[in-house]
Amino acid sequence: MSGHALRTTGISRLTATIISADWCLTDPQGAALLADHGVLVEGDSLRAIGPTDTLKATHPDAIALDLGARLLMPGLVNAHQHGRGISQIQLGHLDTYLELWIAGRRRRGLLDAYAVTRLAALRMLQNGVTACVHANYSYGTGDYEAEARAQIGAYVELGLRVTFCVGAQDRGLLVYGPCEACFQQGLSADVRAALDRSGTPAYAADIPDTIALMDRLLRDYGGHPRVTLAWGPAGPQWVSEKLLSAIVAHAKTNRLGLHMHALESPAQADACRRLFPQGAIRWLDGLGALGPATTLAHAVWIGDDDVAILAQTGTNVVRAPGCNLRMRNGIQPTSRLVAAGVKVALGSDNATLQDDEDLLSELRLMDVLARGAEWNGRPPPSPGDLLAAVTTHAARAAFLPEPAGRIAVGAPADLIAIDLRRTMEPVLHPDMALLPAVLARARGEDVGFVMVGGVIHYHHGNFAKANESEIVAAAVDSAVAASHPVRPSLDPAQTEALIDAMSAHYRRRASA
Numbered sequence: 001m002s003g004h005a006l007r008t009t010g011i012s013r014l015t016a017t018i019i020s021a022d023w024c025l026t027d028p029q030g031a032a033l034l035a036d037h038g039v040l041v042e043g044d045s046l047r048a049i050g051p052t053d054t055l056k057a058t059h060p061d062a063i064a065l066d067l068g069a070r071l072l073m074p075g076l077v078n079a080h081q082h083g084r085g086i087s088q089i090q091l092g093h094l095d096t097y098l099e100l101w102i103a104g105r106r107r108r109g110l111l112d113a114y115a116v117t118r119l120a121a122l123r124m125l126q127n128g129v130t131a132c133v134h135a136n137y138s139y140g141t142g143d144y145e146a147e148a149r150a151q152i153g154a155y156v157e158l159g160l161r162v163t164f165c166v167g168a169q170d171r172g173l174l175v176y177g178p179c180e181a182c183f184q185q186g187l188s189a190d191v192r193a194a195l196d197r198s199g200t201p202a203y204a205a206d207i208p209d210t211i212a213l214m215d216r217l218l219r220d221y222g223g224h225p226r227v228t229l230a231w232g233p234a235g236p237q238w239v240s241e242k243l244l245s246a247i248v249a250h251a252k253t254n255r256l257g258l259h260m261h262a263l264e265s266p267a268q269a270d271a272c273r274r275l276f277p278q279g280a281i282r283w284l285d286g287l288g289a290l291g292p293a294t295t296l297a298h299a300v301w302i303g304d305d306d307v308a309i310l311a312q313t314g315t316n317v318v319r320a321p322g323c324n325l326r327m328r329n330g331i332q333p334t335s336r337l338v339a340a341g342v343k344v345a346l347g348s349d350n351a352t353l354q355d356d357e358d359l360l361s362e363l364r365l366m367d368v369l370a371r372g373a374e375w376n377g378r379p380p381p382s383p384g385d386l387l388a389a390v391t392t393h394a395a396r397a398a399f400l401p402e403p404a405g406r407i408a409v410g411a412p413a414d415l416i417a418i419d420l421r422r423t424m425e426p427v428l429h430p431d432m433a434l435l436p437a438v439l440a441r442a443r444g445e446d447v448g449f450v451m452v453g454g455v456i457h458y459h460h461g462n463f464a465k466a467n468e469s470e471i472v473a474a475a476v477d478s479a480v481a482a483s484h485p486v487r488p489s490l491d492p493a494q495t496e497a498l499i500d501a502m503s504a505h506y507r508r509r510a511s512a
Contacts (some may be wrong), residue, residue, distance in 0.1 A: 264299075311337075
């Protein structure tokens with residue numbers, strides 16, 4: 001039952017504890033399994049790794065927790081999501097083109113950022129995610145700082161490790177440039193008036209306010225052991241050169257990461273061709289916005305020159321395959337990126353193909369979509385590449401220090417254990433290696449043990465500290481209230497008129 005103490009130990013933090021399982025995956029990219037191995041956890045980190053019997057002999061006073069027929073491995077890292085604990089389908093937003101889907105959210109009222117982020121964190125933990133990137137997201141309250149603090153507080157309360165990306169946007173509020181003004185002039189007078197009334201800034205008001213907000217958050221959370229702050233400008237077509245340049249300068253001075261959407265949809269690709277004749281990726285490179293401390297989410301509409309720049313600069317890329325399929329965005333050229341040496345991570349974007357937070361199933365979709373039909377084409381990602389996409393590469397994309405994403409001495413004690421019954425029963429041929437079988441069959445519901453920073457949060461289907469029913473109820477209350485807003489930003493007819501106008505606009509652009 002949720003909220004009950006762990007029956008195995010009676011406590012959620014274990015000191016000097018040997019955690020072992022039948023199989024242990026220490027280096028995901030190397031994809032090598034060790035039989036009957038375990039780890040010694042002291043405090044919030046890993047202090048020793050070795051055969052279980054050896055660890056018990058050398059540390060006789062340590063508590064022993066044997067997980068049995070499970071695969072012990074580093075916790076999963078969700079490298080791109082927005083803290084949306086209730087899915088957009090459940091909120092009444094059908095899948096459609098990304099731009100129309102975003103506009104359609106105006107039909108509903110404001111959600112409670114704290115409540116829905118808590119539920120997102122809970123579901124990620126339940127599916128084996130121990131660290132996540134919270135990409136830029138605004139609820140439109142007009143007080144983005146309060147939203148950000150509520151969301152950070154939700155992750156801290158649930159115990160999830162988070163890289164929180166402070167958002168920024170100063171253009172493309174309705175449609176992408178360079179034709180925002182002409183689009184607005186084409187709207188009816190009542191829709192324009194309604195938009196003017198509801199035009200609170202999504203993020204901080206201007207560049208000085210944006211920088212000051214980050215400085216305040218750094219002051220308050222910069223030393224937190226499970227919170228990493230990063231910049232999250234929305235994307236090239238959503239931020240001006242002046243704003244992005246200021247963010248890049250601040251990021252370099254303060255050694256902060258930079259996480260943004262890039263070339264996600266066909267409409268974005270069209271806008272970027274018009275805004276950046278040299279190419280959006282080359283434009284970002286010219287501003288000093290690329291490199292190992294930068295992560296680009298999606299990167300669906302990139303060419304060979306873009307891939308070469310990303311590889312040369314060491315920029316991280318995150319794939320969200322389910323969301324891109326659902327929003328009609330296309331399929332990222334993952335095999336090209338991997339072949340070029342780009343480190344590709346995986347994110348759920350809170351819109352997986354199965355509309356859940358099952359990152360293992362989404363990893364399987366990433367694998368299948370990367371399998372080309374050409375006999376002489378590029379090879380798909382290897383098992384090591386796939387495992388790295390949710391561990392080592394994802395940790396790098398989240399700007400977590402090494403050796404995060406591995407089971408290694410000195411690494412954070414972020415561990416999960418996957419029950420192998422679904423993978424191996426009723427039979428698994430001895431010629432089939434275990435890891436490919438896990439990648440082909442395991443699901444998030446097979447995760448039976450989750451530890452973050454030395455604290456057990458989930459075991460045997462129970463949350464050690466979180467009250468699941470209370471967290472779900474609070475999120476549901478928020479969703480119900482948002483379904484019947486007292487003062488919606490646009491009424492239903494105005495929302496439909498805006499969506500129709502946007503649809504006509506992007507269709508004209510696509511046929512031009």
